Amino acid sequence: MSDLQKLLSLLFLKSAPQDLTCSSQRTVQMAIVYFFSGYIVLQTTLRPDDMFMGLILGFFVQFAFVYIVLQAMGLQPRFLQTFLAILGVGVLFNLISWPIFSIMSDELNDNTVKSSMPLIFLMIISWEVLVKAYIFKHALEMKMLSALALSFSLFFISVALSQLLFSAEAAG
Numbered sequence: 001m002s003d004l005q006k007l008l009s010l011l012f013l014k015s016a017p018q019d020l021t022c023s024s025q026r027t028v029q030m031a032i033v034y035f036f037s038g039y040i041v042l043q044t045t046l047r048p049d050d051m052f053m054g055l056i057l058g059f060f061v062q063f064a065f066v067y068i069v070l071q072a073m074g075l076q077p078r079f080l081q082t083f084l085a086i087l088g089v090g091v092l093f094n095l096i097s098w099p100i101f102s103i104m105s106d107e108l109n110d111n112t113v114k115s116s117m118p119l120i121f122l123m124i125i126s127w128e129v130l131v132k133a134y135i136f137k138h139a140l141e142m143k144m145l146s147a148l149a150l151s152f153s154l155f156f157i158s159v160a161l162s163q164l165l166f167s168a169e170a171a172g
Contacts, residue, residue: 007088011131016138017078017085027080030087034059037094044101050166057165061158062086069150073140082139086132093128097121129155 003026009015020026035055042051066083070076100117133151137144 017081020081027084034087037091041094041098065154085135
């Protein structure tokens with residue numbers, strides 16, 4: 001089974017990060033794909049400067065969070081596979097959310113269609129938090145409730161830092 005198939009299985013909680021190839025080259029390749037997929041999605045809603053900063057911020061928040069958590073638990077050897085899994089599902093969720101961003105940014109779309117998009121987007125975010133919790137559960141060998149706490153922490157740190165970055169830019 002290829003890494004892509006394993007990542008797709010991960011979306012449905014059928015595989016785990018340790019099923020992915022442990023390779024720094026594969027992780028770098030996924031990071032490139034992560035930036036490209038983020039660019040595709042965010043170009044519909046953000047200015048180019050904001051988009052670039054948002055992608056860099058999102059990448060480094062995830063990198064640092066995964067590294068620090070694994071380091072604290074003494075599980076540094078699991079970093080490549082765990083980060084590959086986090087980036088890989090990030091790519092897949094970027095692609096899943098792309099149509100929603102496109103509909104929301106298209107001024108020609110009917111407001112009835114647009115009004116259902118926030119709920120769909122919330123469902124996708126919830127699904128992503130669950131999948132990342134599942135990744136943490138396996139990578140850290142912990143209970144799902146603790147893994148959910150970590151996944152929510154990662155989500156809230158990312159959102160808070162994005163808000164700080166973009167509100168500081170808007171004010172300045």
